[in-house]
Amino acid sequence: MDQLLFALFKSARPRQWLKNFAIFTTILFTGQLFNGDLLWRTSLAFIVFCLLSSSNYILNDILDAPKDRKHPFKRFRPIASGKVTVGQAMFMSFALAGAGLWMSYRIGNLFFIFAVVFLALQYGYSLFLKRFTVIDILTITMAYILRVYAGVAATGYHISIWLALAALSLALFLAIGKRRAELTLIQSYEGVVPKDTRVSLSHYSEKLLDTYTAMFANSTFLTYTFFTFLAQPYNEGFFLRNYGEFFVDISGRKWMMVTIPFVLYGIMRYMQLIYEGKGESPEKILTSDLPLLTTVILWVGMVLVVVYGIGG
Numbered sequence: 001m002d003q004l005l006f007a008l009f010k011s012a013r014p015r016q017w018l019k020n021f022a023i024f025t026t027i028l029f030t031g032q033l034f035n036g037d038l039l040w041r042t043s044l045a046f047i048v049f050c051l052l053s054s055s056n057y058i059l060n061d062i063l064d065a066p067k068d069r070k071h072p073f074k075r076f077r078p079i080a081s082g083k084v085t086v087g088q089a090m091f092m093s094f095a096l097a098g099a100g101l102w103m104s105y106r107i108g109n110l111f112f113i114f115a116v117v118f119l120a121l122q123y124g125y126s127l128f129l130k131r132f133t134v135i136d137i138l139t140i141t142m143a144y145i146l147r148v149y150a151g152v153a154a155t156g157y158h159i160s161i162w163l164a165l166a167a168l169s170l171a172l173f174l175a176i177g178k179r180r181a182e183l184t185l186i187q188s189y190e191g192v193v194p195k196d197t198r199v200s201l202s203h204y205s206e207k208l209l210d211t212y213t214a215m216f217a218n219s220t221f222l223t224y225t226f227f228t229f230l231a232q233p234y235n236e237g238f239f240l241r242n243y244g245e246f247f248v249d250i251s252g253r254k255w256m257m258v259t260i261p262f263v264l265y266g267i268m269r270y271m272q273l274i275y276e277g278k279g280e281s282p283e284k285i286l287t288s289d290l291p292l293l294t295t296v297i298l299w300v301g302m303v304l305v306v307v308y309g310i311g312g
Contacts, residue, residue: 007078008092011061012054018283020049022144025167026151026159031307038155044107045154048115049147051100056122058093062086063126111153118146133203137175137212144171162227169220173267174282176216177274180209184275213274217267224263228256255306262299266292 023046024033032038061079065086069075078084097119104115121143130136148167152158183204231254269292273285286293 004084004088007083008058008088011058011078011084011089011092012096013057014050014054015281015283015287016053016057017050018286019144020046020053020147022147022167023049023151023154025148025163026155026157028303029159029163029307030155030157032155032157033304033308038157041107041154042151044103045111045150048100048104048107048111049118049150051096051103052115052119053122055093055096055100056119056126058089058096059123060126062089062093107154111150114146114150114153118143118150121146137172137179140175140178141168141171144174160227160231162223162230166220166224166227169216169223173213173216173220173270176209176212177270178282179204180206180213181274183209213271217271221264221267225257225260228260229254231256255310256303258306259299259302262295262302266295266299269295 024042027033027035027038027042058079061077065080069080075081079086079089101112101115101119105112121139125136125139125143129139145164145168148159148164183206269289270282270285273289273292286296
């Protein structure tokens with residue numbers, strides 16, 4: 001029983017839950033991170049999306065089991081390897097979906113709609129959308145954006161359009177990077193062809209994915225830069241509020257721009273990993289690559305200092 005529960009937990013892909021932290025974007029950048037009520041609502045929203053995404057990951061593994069058995073790494077997944085039966089996996093998938101939708105309804109009607117759309121999009125991707133070139137990338141991207149705006153729906157606060165565009169560009173960059181890394185990885189194994197592991201992958205050429213990657217790496221950097229330059233302070237900030245006499249409060253300050261170097265390095269580092277064939281799983285890279293993880297932590301720390309300390 002313990003082995004089965006562990007296998008089911010592994011099938012839920014808890015590492016993928018890192019993507020759902022995008023839900024905290026709203027309260028982080030609107031200065032509401034320490035608002036107890038909103039933090040609680042956002043945390044519940046995070047749990048909901050973890051349940052819904054895990055439901056889809058299990059369904060996806062059920063549908064992909066035959067192809068996963070031909071993949072150098074995916075063949076060890078619990079369902080593909082036979083550690084979890086199809087019946088057990090289906091029950092768990094629907095149970096997680098039901099629990100997630102019930103919780104989303106308790107949070108609010110608008111958030112419930114976002115949850116339903118997210119689950120439908122995820123199921124649609126697993127069932128047929130992932131087979132179509134470009135559509136598969138756009139579907140993954142839309143799932144990222146729904147996570148960001150689910151945070152808006154859960155709290156009632158709104159984010160800057162430039163921040164939304166930066167999130168969109170980043171989502172496209174990550175989705176395309178995932179495909180580029182998959183292609184690099186598959187080509188490194190003899191006897192394994194792209195169509196045997198993912199149908200749409202056979203229609204992507206290296207040159208096309210390289211162009212896409214460069215395009216959205218640039219747009220991520222530019223849109224985030226515009227966001228930092230145009231961002232307006234939501235509050236005065238701890239230091240200026242309490243120790244304002246010791247600080248020069250420059251009119252029209254753009255303190256958020258100090259976070260740009262971290263974003264630039266993060267993009268460049270991720271691109272390097274993509275071309276080394278290590279970007280197939282963005283969340284795995286984030287937790288295993290020390291330079292990238294350090295950069296993300298420093299970026300979050302600097303955002304906290306700017307938004308909650310300085311207030312800019």
